[in-house]
Every structure is written in structure tokens, then in C-alpha cells.
Amino acid sequence: MSTKIDTLDMFKTVAARVDKREFQHLTRESVITDLGIDSLSMMQIVGEMETELDVMIPDEDLVELVTVGDLCDKVEARLGKTV
Amino acid sequence: MSRLEEKLFAEYTTFFEKAERERRWNVYTDIPWTQVNREATEDLALCAETFCSVEMYLPDYVAGGINVVRKYFGQAWFQANWGYEESKHSLALMQYLLRSGKRTEEQMMDLQNRLFEKKWDLPFHTARQMTFYGCVQEMATCVIYLKHRERAAAENDVCLKTIYDYVARDEMAHTRFYQGVIKVLLEEDRPGTLADMAHVFANFEMPGVGLVPDYDSRILKMRDAGIDRSVFIQKIYMPILKYLGVSRHEMLATQRTALENRADARAATAVAGSILTA
Numbered sequence: 277m278s279t280k281i282d283t284l285d286m287f288k289t290v291a292a293r294v295d296k297r298e299f300q301h302l303t304r305e306s307v308i309t310d311l312g313i314d315s316l317s318m319m320q321i322v323g324e325m326e327t328e329l330d331v332m333i334p335d336e337d338l339v340e341l342v343t344v345g346d347l348c349d350k351v352e353a354r355l356g357k358t359v
Numbered sequence: 360m361s362r363l364e365e366k367l368f369a370e371y372t373t374f375f376e377k378a379e380r381e382r383r384w385n386v387y388t389d390i391p392w393t394q395v396n397r398e399a400t401e402d403l404a405l406c407a408e409t410f411c412s413v414e415m416y417l418p419d420y421v422a423g424g425i426n427v428v429r430k431y432f433g434q435a436w437f438q439a440n441w442g443y444e445e446s447k448h449s450l451a452l453m454q455y456l457l458r459s460g461k462r463t464e465e466q467m468m469d470l471q472n473r474l475f476e477k478k479w480d481l482p483f484h485t486a487r488q489m490t491f492y493g494c495v496q497e498m499a500t501c502v503i504y505l506k507h508r509e510r511a512a513a514e515n516d517v518c519l520k521t522i523y524d525y526v527a528r529d530e531m532a533h534t535r536f537y538q539g540v541i542k543v544l545l546e547e548d549r550p551g552t553l554a555d556m557a558h559v560f561a562n563f564e565m566p567g568v569g570l571v572p573d574y575d576s577r578i579l580k581m582r583d584a585g586i587d588r589s590v591f592i593q594k595i596y597m598p599i600l601k602y603l604g605v606s607r608h609e610m611l612a613t614q615r616t617a618l619e620n621r622a623d624a625r626a627a628t629a630v631a632g633s634i635l636t637a
Contacts, residue, residue, distance in 0.1 A: 295622060314588070315596065
């Protein structure tokens with residue numbers, strides 16, 4: 277049985293925790309740099325999502341992230357498309 | 360000499376021996392000054408002038424940097440050598456600006472006077488944090504110089520390309536020294552060193568920010584050959600961690616604390632600013 281995980285919702289929660297501000301209005305199309313999330317915060321968000329979901333995104337994939345959806349796609353691919 | 364001091368001194372002697380054997384270069388005889396492209400764009404010159412400007416705060420870097428590591432013989436001696444090498448960088452770039460005809464001596468003197476109206480202060484205040492700051496800063500500088508080397512090559516300026524070659528090689532050697540020291544410090548106190556690494560990553564700024572005149576407009580000209588988020592992750596953050604044998608997951612706990620502290624500090628600054636402007 278697969279579990280539905282809303283990776284966008286998880287991103288909002290983790291990003292809010294890391295950057296101590298709300299990200300309620302972002303979408304999968306939101307560009308990460310436009311959100312004011314810097315490199316280090318992004319690495320933290322990725323790492324915390326990986327830990328919570330017990331997945332690992334290869335380092336080389338992390339440089340390709342432009343939008344929030346790019347990260348969600350990577351996470352979902354690692355979850356084996358169980359979302 | 361303690362065991363730690365012995366290790367740090369060994370790092371320095373390894374660095375210095377290699378520098379003497381493989382890496383020394385002469386500003387006056389090793390740069391192909393006749394191959395300056397006087398027709399190169401002003402953007403190329405402006406970027407060289409900006410790098411030169413950042414390098415010109417050398418007295419502040421040396422004074423601050425050497426005092427914070429003064430009791431560590433190897434590191435203090437490294438700082439002295441570092442100062443010598445960095446002085447060559449600013450001298451080479453200054454010579455480029457003059458010999459290319461892009462700047463006059465009067466313009467360079469005026470720039471120097473404007474530069475020295477401000478003083479660079481230590482961004483961090485412990486030897487370990489400053490060592491890691493040096494590691495990140497030298498790596499970032501190396502990446503930027505390598506990008507500008509390609510830019511100079513594209514504009515057929517062999518002289519400036521050669522300068523960036525030498526300077527980038529020096530910056531990489533400095534990075535390797537700092538990384539060697541951090542490896543030693545990780546062996547001595549891994550949790551404490553990781554915490555300092557996270558703190559420095561979270562609060563890192565290049566040294567020219569807020570100092571070099573017209574820095575923001577200069578950065579706009581340099582942005583294409585600068586460091587964006589993906590470059591920072593790919594060329595600086597990941598390689599440094601990999602070299603040090605630290606996974607990005609090992610950084611998570613200390614990084615979380617560092618980012619929370621940074622967010623709190625920014626919030627406090629914003630509140631203080633709003634009170635002052637109210």
C-alpha cells in the first residue's frame with residue numbers, strides 16, 4: 277500500500293522551520309531564489325526532507341534545483357512514485 | 360610544542376615547501392605584459408579593478424588574521440606567507456590596469472585613497488572560525504578567478520588570463536592549507552569544529568561587501584562570472600565538505616542551530632532598525 281505524501285506541503289513546513297518565516301503562498305513553480313532562500317538554507321531544507329522521508333538525493337542532482345517543484349520531483353522520484 | 364601545534368606546523372611546512380618548489384612566480388618576468396589586449400571591454404577592466412580593490416585591504420587582512428592565530432606557530436607563519444602572495448595579486452592586477460591603459464596612475468591613487476577610508480574588520484573572532492572562513496573565502500575567490508580567466512581568454516587578453524591563472528592557483532593552494540588545518544581540528548574536536556563550520560557558512564560574506572566603493576554596481580557587472588546558488592553548492596560547499604570527509608547530513612544538526620541563530624540575529628537587527636526609524 278502506498279502512502280500519499282504532499283511534498284509541496286512538506287517543503288513549506290520545513291522551509292518555515294529553517295528560515296523562521298511563512299511560505300504559505302509558494303507553489304511548485306516558485307523559483308527558489310525568488311523566495312529569498314539562500315544556498316545554505318536550501319541545503320538544510322533538502323537534508324531535513326531527506327531525513328524525514330528516509331530518502332537520499334544524489335549531490336549532483338542538488339545543483340539543478342531551480343523551482344520548488346524541481347526538488348519535489350526529485351524527492352518523489354526517490355520515494356518510488358508512491359505519492 | 361603541543362601535539363596540535365606540531366600538526367599545524369607540519370601543515371605549514373608542507374604548504375611552504377610545495378610553494379617554494381612549484382608555485383612561485385614573478386610579477387615582472389612571468390606575466391606576458393606585451394600581450395595585454397588594449398581593446399578589451401571596460402567590463403573586463405572593471406572586474407580586475409574590483410578584485411584589485413578587494414586585495415588592497417591587505418594590511419587589514421594581515422593585521423587581523425595574524426593576531427587571531429598568533430599563538431599557533433604554523434598558522435601565524437602561514438599568514439605571513441599568505442600576505443606576501445596576496446600582495447603580488449594586487450600588484451599584478453594594478454599593473455594590468457595601468458599597462459592596459461584602462462586606468463591612469465592618478466585614478467589608481469584616487470581609488471586607493473577611497474578604499475582606505477574604510478577598514479576591514481574580522482568577520483569572526485576565533486582562530487578556528489577564521490581558519491574556516493579563510494577556507495571558504497579562498498575557495499570562492501579561486502572559483503571566481505577561474506571564471507574570469509575564461510572571460511579574459513574570450514576577450515583575447517592573454518596577459519590578464521595569465522594573471523588569473525597564477526592568482527587562482529595561489530588561492531587553491533591557500534584553500535588546501537586551510538582544509539589541512541581544519542582536518543586536524545576535526546580530529547581534535549569534531550563537534551566543536553562542525554559547529555564553527557556551520558556558523559561560518561551561515562554568516563559568510565565576501566570581504567569586499569560594504570567596503571569597496573560602488574560595490575553593488577560592480578557586482579552587477581560581475582554577476583555573470585560570479586557565484587550563484589548552484590555554483591556555491593557545486594563548487595564550494597560540496598567540495599569543501601567532501602575534502603574534509605564531512606557528509607552534508609552530518610552538518611544538519613549544527614547547521615540548523617547556525618541558521619536559527621542567524622534568523623534570530625536578523626530579526627533582532629530588523630526590530631532595532633524599526634525602533635531607530637520610528
